[in-house]
Ligand SMILES: Nc1ncnc2c1ncn2[C@@H]1O[C@H](COP(=O)(O)OP(=O)(O)OP(=O)(O)O)[C@@H](O)[C@H]1O
């Protein structure tokens with residue numbers, strides 16, 4: 001137990017210490033984005049999902065190089081990018097973040113690194129080829145984007161207009177294809193990468209509204225912002241930026257860079273073409289394995305450490321509740337009720353994003369472990385309580401009759417027996433924790449469920465990766481299912497149930 | 503050895519022990535009998551400090567029992583329960599060594615040597631590494647006696663030590679108590695085994711409603727009870 005605690009403390013002091021201890025001359029530039037279905041911004045290379053690619057990846061790496069810093073990508077949900085930046089989880093955020101007055105209220109921006117527009121996409125068979133023509137139609141877009149606001153303004157003037165909001169661009173285009181939508185309005189690069197490759201869809205009409213992407217920073221980081229602006233200016237002047245955009249086929253119509261082919265665009269078109277045949281499919285799935293292994297390792301790590309916290313913290317909670325004087329018992333009860341009465345997701349977000357405002361900064365792994373650990377501690381405390389109650393009164397009496405103090409009686413006689421009765425239940429709880437650990441994906445940890453999202457949104461394939469991830473969860477849980485059975489059998493043997501058979 | 507004067511114990515409003523006087527001389531075997539609920543168990547539990555009396559005094563070996571020394575005196579008065587209460591998660595040997603090691607800070611070697619002697623005394627040599635659940639009831643109760651003996655008590659208290667046993671297992675436990683009696687151990691036994699009381703006890707104390715209604719040499723009290731309540735009780739035992 002003591003060794004476990006020490007390990008956890010180490011973990012809590014975590015990444016910071018590890019980073020400080022590294023003899024690396026170059027400091028890191030931690031940059032965040034949402035790599036799930038994020039083409040062409042940042043996304044997992046469909047031909048090698050463990051590789052992060054995207055025109056923003058190239059820009060970020062070039063900026064970092066010019067700042068003499070080592071780029072380090074942090075995966076985060078799109079909605080969490082700005083909160084995470086404010087909470088100090090990374091230095092900058094880049095994910096087609098539009099420079100708008102709303103965003104500028106919360107964060108600072110570099111000069112724009114890319115200027116584009118909102119692009120309307122309709123079915124090729126549909127003659128309505130502008131927003132005005134769709135005044136009585138149904139148009140989809142991503143929640144919280146500039147396109148969202150444009151459509152709302154449009155709807156205010158056209159009562160028959162219907163807006164549908166999505167979290168994944170892929171889903172919006174799928175619904176358009178299936179006739180559930182009449183149009184999709186989204187940033188032109190998204191339209192080009194997700195709709196432009198589909199012969200059933202057409203990019204139509206004039207640019208709807210100009211938008212500019214900037215690198216988001218904390219408002220206080222003015223020095224960093226100045227240096228990034230200098231780097232971007234130099235990249236504009238020496239043609240680096242144009243070369244990157246040319247590789248990704250993202251230059252304005254009619255512009256080109258001599259000698260630079262749109263190789264990354266071609267790569268995208270080639271790799272996302274639907275694969276046919278078993279061989280191609282299996283070959284693709286084999287490539288998922290390293291990512292799934294990495295996700296499984298993270299799931300296991302968070303779960304095992306989280307359970308260790310739960311097991312260690314749960315016991316004193318249960319003992320306080322059962323044996324301590326009123327105020328302490330009440331505190332323990334209050335904690336347990338608080339934890340059991342609020343959603344785990346809220347607790348995770350609170351610990352990761354809320355605590356930094358109180359000056360407690362935790363790295364994602366520590367935050368995930370502590371959130372899961374404290375949550376499960378409340379449930380383990382209840383298990384311990386049941387276990388303590390299951391120990392016959394005569395045991396504590398026999399200990400007392402031998403001269404043991406109440407504390408000694410607990411330590412040597414009652415608690416060890418309670419532990420044995422709760423072990424099977426705890427093992428089962430661990431299996432639930434293994435599944436609940438998927439919630440830590442909201443705080444930038446790429447565990448199994450996050451890996452599934454990344455793979456499925458990269459390939460528009462929910463089936464194969466789903467089966468693989470399900471198998472990984474089952475394999476992770478299997479040893480613990482067996483442990484639970486073993487513990488149950490041993491418990492039964494000890495209480496004489498099995499020996500009665502002889 | 504054990505001296506009780508004016509012992510009163512209440513649970514809530516009920517008086518369970520109502521002014522008990524009791525003397526247990528060194529080396530004596532005293533049988534405590536009486537109808538169910540008359541306070542026998544409560545009296546035993548007061549004697550080793552598991553219950554705190556409301557008034558009256560208890561002297562063990564010349565030392566007055568109080569909150570300050572209850573834990574220490576408990577080590578000197580062994581207690582054996584009807585349901586054995588062996589620690590199921592520990593081997594027989596470590597059932598015996600726990601208290602000497604934790605309470606008396608004996609070394610492992612010392613505690614184990616003492617424990618083996620105690621096991622030999624109750625006829626359980628060779629059972630050291632067994633789990634309690636694998637022993638018969640009679641063996642478990644003898645192990646429980648050995649566990650109390652391992653603390654080298656000056657007196658032993660038994661609360662219906664054979665009531666949970668199969669009839670054919672009762673004798674082996676009583677034999678251990680007889681043997682201890684022969685060795686000069688001071689013992690107080692709550693029991694319904696009238697034959698054992700008649701044959702082995704020096705003194706019989708009859709309790710009823712928290713009072714001592716009769717006490718005296720076993721042969722006399724059992725053969726010619728003077729108090730009507732004793733006659734009633736003994737009559738009910740034969741029925
Ligand atoms: N912890 C307790 N709280 C309240 N009442 C108690 C408690 N322990 C014992 N009593 C009551 O005190 C009375 C005497 O109980 P005690 O166990 O001493 O009787 P006993 O003579 O040992 O009976 P038996 O032969 O059935 O074991 C009973 O009425 C019992 O209900």
Ligand SMILES: [Mg+2]
Pocket residue numbers: 542543544661
């Ligand atoms: Mg009793």
